[in-house]
Amino acid sequence: xxLFSTYIKEMKIAARGxxxxxxxxxAVILLVILLVAVKEESxxxxxxxxxxxxxxxxxxxxxxxxxxxxxxxxxEPTEFKMKPVTFEITNQETSEVTLYEFEEEKTITVETLExxxxxxxxxxxxxxxxxxxxDMIRLSYSEGKIGATxxxxxxxxxxxxxxxQGYETDRLVDLLYILHNxxxxxxxxxxxNQVVRKxxxxxxxxxxxxxxxxxxxxxGSLMGFFIVMAYIFLDKxxxxxxxxxxxxxxxxxxxxxxxxxxxTTTIISSLVITIPVMGARINYLLFLxxxxxxxxxxxxxxxxxxxxxxxxxxxxxxxxxLIIALMIPAFSFxxxxxxxxxxxxxxTYPMLQGYKEILLKNGDxxxxxxxxxxxxxxxxxxxxxxNIKFKKTLTx
Amino acid sequence: MIKKMFIxxxxxxxxxxxxxMAVYIMVVxxxxxxxxxxxxxxxxxxxxxxxxxxxxxxxxxxxxxQYAKVEVFKNIEELERRVNKRDEIAxxxxxxxxxxxLLQGNEADIIEMxxxxxxxxxxxxxxxxxxxxxMISFGRTIPPLKAxxxxxxxxxxxxxxxxxxxxxxxxxxxxxxxxxxxxxxISQIGFILGKSLLGSSVAMISIIGAIFITGxxxxxxxxxxxxxxxxxxxxxxxxxxxxxxxxxxxxxxAGVKMLMLPIAGSIAGYExxxxxxxxxxxxxxxxxxxKANDLILAKIADWPTILLCTGLVIIxxxxxxxxxxxxxxxxxx
Numbered sequence: 013x014x015l016f017s018t019y020i021k022e023m024k025i026a027a028r029g030x031x032x033x034x035x036x037x038x039a040v041i042l043l044v045i046l047l048v049a050v051k052e053e054s055x056x057x058x059x060x061x062x063x064x065x066x067x068x069x070x071x072x073x074x075x076x077x078x079x080x081x082x083x084x085x086x087x088e089p090t091e092f093k094m095k096p097v098t099f100e101i102t103n104q105e106t107s108e109v110t111l112y113e114f115e116e117e118k119t120i121t122v123e124t125l126e127x128x129x130x131x132x133x134x135x136x137x138x139x140x141x142x143x144x145x146x147d148m149i150r151l152s153y154s155e156g157k158i159g160a161t162x163x164x165x166x167x168x169x170x171x172x173x174x175x176x177q178g179y180e181t182d183r184l185v186d187l188l189y190i191l192h193n194x195x196x197x198x199x200x201x202x203x204x205n206q207v208v209r210k211x212x213x214x215x216x217x218x219x220x221x222x223x224x225x226x227x228x229x230x231x232g233s234l235m236g237f238f239i240v241m242a243y244i245f246l247d248k249x250x251x252x253x254x255x256x257x258x259x260x261x262x263x264x265x266x267x268x269x270x271x272x273x274x275x276t277t278t279i280i281s282s283l284v285i286t287i288p289v290m291g292a293r294i295n296y297l298l299f300l301x302x303x304x305x306x307x308x309x310x311x312x313x314x315x316x317x318x319x320x321x322x323x324x325x326x327x328x329x330x331x332x333x334l335i336i337a338l339m340i341p342a343f344s345f346x347x348x349x350x351x352x353x354x355x356x357x358x359x360t361y362p363m364l365q366g367y368k369e370i371l372l373k374n375g376d377x378x379x380x381x382x383x384x385x386x387x388x389x390x391x392x393x394x395x396x397x398x399n400i401k402f403k404k405t406l407t408x
Numbered sequence: 409m410i411k412k413m414f415i416x417x418x419x420x421x422x423x424x425x426x427x428x429m430a431v432y433i434m435v436v437x438x439x440x441x442x443x444x445x446x447x448x449x450x451x452x453x454x455x456x457x458x459x460x461x462x463x464x465x466x467x468x469x470x471x472x473x474q475y476a477k478v479e480v481f482k483n484i485e486e487l488e489r490r491v492n493k494r495d496e497i498a499x500x501x502x503x504x505x506x507x508x509x510l511l512q513g514n515e516a517d518i519i520e521m522x523x524x525x526x527x528x529x530x531x532x533x534x535x536x537x538x539x540x541x542x543m544i545s546f547g548r549t550i551p552p553l554k555a556x557x558x559x560x561x562x563x564x565x566x567x568x569x570x571x572x573x574x575x576x577x578x579x580x581x582x583x584x585x586x587x588x589x590x591x592x593x594i595s596q597i598g599f600i601l602g603k604s605l606l607g608s609s610v611a612m613i614s615i616i617g618a619i620f621i622t623g624x625x626x627x628x629x630x631x632x633x634x635x636x637x638x639x640x641x642x643x644x645x646x647x648x649x650x651x652x653x654x655x656x657x658x659x660x661x662a663g664v665k666m667l668m669l670p671i672a673g674s675i676a677g678y679e680x681x682x683x684x685x686x687x688x689x690x691x692x693x694x695x696x697x698x699k700a701n702d703l704i705l706a707k708i709a710d711w712p713t714i715l716l717c718t719g720l721v722i723i724x725x726x727x728x729x730x731x732x733x734x735x736x737x738x739x740x741x
Binding site: 038041049097099100101102103104105129130131132134136152153154156169171172173174175176177178179183185186187188189190191192193198199202203205206207208209210211212216249324328329332333336347 | 432433436439456473474475476477488491492495503506507508509510511512513514516517518520522524525527528529531532534535536538539540541542543544545546547548549550551552575582669676680706708
């Protein structure tokens with residue numbers, strides 16, 4: 013009963029402050045960004061600038077062939093404003109250097125061809141077809157995208173002269189080299205002999221849904237770590253904790269009531285973001301269990317760290333370092349090829365994966381429950397340690 | 409007044425050195441700059457991703473590695489788990505005398521084509537020397553992603569330095585020393601500037617350090633210093649308004665969180681909005697600072713544009729500061 017009344021009192025105090033509302037407003041703003049600015053499916057922004065040094069009939073034939081095969085479609089012509097610019101280009105084979113000086117601003121309108129994935133119809137790349145080579149080179153330089161001149165040899169073969177920015181990796185340059193060779197029919201036969209097996213893809217989150225785990229972990233669960241410290245230092249500064257020590261209530265009840273405020277804020281702000289995006293498609297009971305235990309664990313860690321310092325300024329270094337370290341697994345979450353084993357020991361790694369499993373239609377519930385238990389136990393251990401430390405330092 | 413301001417700066421410096429907070433705020437952007445320098449080349453690797461097995465021949469793996477980013481796995485289960493992840497990666501695994509291409513099934517058509525082509529090239533023993541293509545280079549060495557990450561780092565540094573000023577003011581409030589300052593010979597404006605010198609200097613040092621670490625040695629340093637000076641003014645305004653408006657650390661923390669929105673919004677607006685919608689971000693000084701840094705780091709900045717950007721940052725920061733002067737006076741009294 014004392015615990016509940018302390019919690020209610022803390023909630024009343026929090027409701028009077030600025031922070032509680034900032035959390036809710038922040039969640040609403042993130043939700044608006046998710047719904048308005050993040051498309052569910054990504055749209056390719058890859059672009060290339062082409063100059064076709066081949067008879068126009070052949071160009072038209074090749075474009076029409078791609079359109080008929082569902083590999084391309086013609087888009088509205090695009091206007092480019094080119095500023096005055098001076099640069100040099102170097103032929104990688106001959107080391108010949110050519111200087112280009114463009115002193116006047118120039119506006120051109122170019123034919124735009126959208127290249128598509130024939131199976132899905134999704135845009136894969138946009139090709140801008142430019143009428144003269146100088147404009148193509150100038151655009152490729154100023155827009156920082158790859159350019160190419162397509163030339164037809166006397167034998168009727170198409171060859172490519174690529175304009176690269178210079179920072180491309182050797183691997184990419186070598187790939188471009190080997191993609192253009194004279195193997196012709198032998199290559200076609202070899203390609204036909206390749207065995208391709210499809211695994212049958214697993215269900216994935218769309219772009220919008222895929223941002224939710226990060227928002228929930230870093231603005232919800234992990235914020236508990238930072239906010240509980242701020243609360244404790246605030247109360248330490250005002251002498252509230254010492255005053256609490258002379259009341260009949262135990263210190264742990266005070267600590268739990270602080271966590272209760274954070275959990276309430278986190279639950280509200282996380283649901284504000286999650287419900288409009290996921291609707292009724294996820295198991296909210298599992299979601300709430302995971303949210304509560306992860307917030308409890310990170311708040312307990314915050315309590316333990318706070319117990320070693322007198323004020324926020326002194327704890328700043330360790331707090332800052334820990335928050336940065338705990339943010340590292342986000343790289344792995346969004347760059348799947350970067351997944352070192354050492355990163356899995358950081359608690360935010362299973363947090364992000366756990367929320368991902370909850371959001372997936374056929375997610376791994378076992379993983380979520382196991383880590384819920386892990387976070388609960390580790391949270392209890394950290395809380396017990398923090399309680400012992402507070403008892404030693406706070407009671408009169 | 410200047411002497412007194414520097415006395416306040418010196419006192420702040422000593423006090424922050426004791427707590428090492430200024431050092432943390434200065435060092436963290438530098439550590440992040442080291443990470444940007446270390447990771448940016450890998451992020452720039454835009455070639456095809458291929459998963460292969462350790463049991464495959466070393467010659468095959470080496471051949472594919474010349475043209476694609478290869479990840480090697482101990483067993484087929486690990487490889488299949490990798491192929492099934494969200495990004496686009498194809499597997500090439502031994503099958504009888506030849507190889508099998510493994511796909512998730514939802515990749516873009518071009519991923520399958522590249523995997524099939526590369527393995528066909530290997531089977532035919534083709535090399536890049538047999539190419540018909542010619543490569544011409546513009547000679548740029550720094551990838552745009554690295555410039556963008558460095559620029560974002562500068563924005564974060566400005567925010568952190570503002571936070572340093574805010575926390576130092578909240579600390580003064582908690583210690584109840586602000587009222588004491590009012591009876592000293594220094595004016596309120598002098599006190600504000602003195603209190604802000606530490607955070608602003610930290611911003612300047614961190615920005616220059618981060619630019620050096622990330623390898624932008626031959627940018628226009630005069631422009632960088634001018635924009636750095638603007639960033640100092642920005643961090644000063646941010647920090648002071650936050651500090652004055654916050655009665656405790658909770659409110660300062662909430663203020664920092666809210667401040668992330670215009671910073672992130674300005675960056676996202678500059679990078680994602682089409683030209684015809686860029687005007688919607690003109691109100692934000694963070695937008696102009698980010699734009700100026702972007703142009704400088706890309707080495708395409710011209711003086712009229714940089715002076716316009718700096719002018720707008722200074723004007724908008726000053727307008728906000730002037731609007732809040734009554735509140736600042738109230739906060740200090």
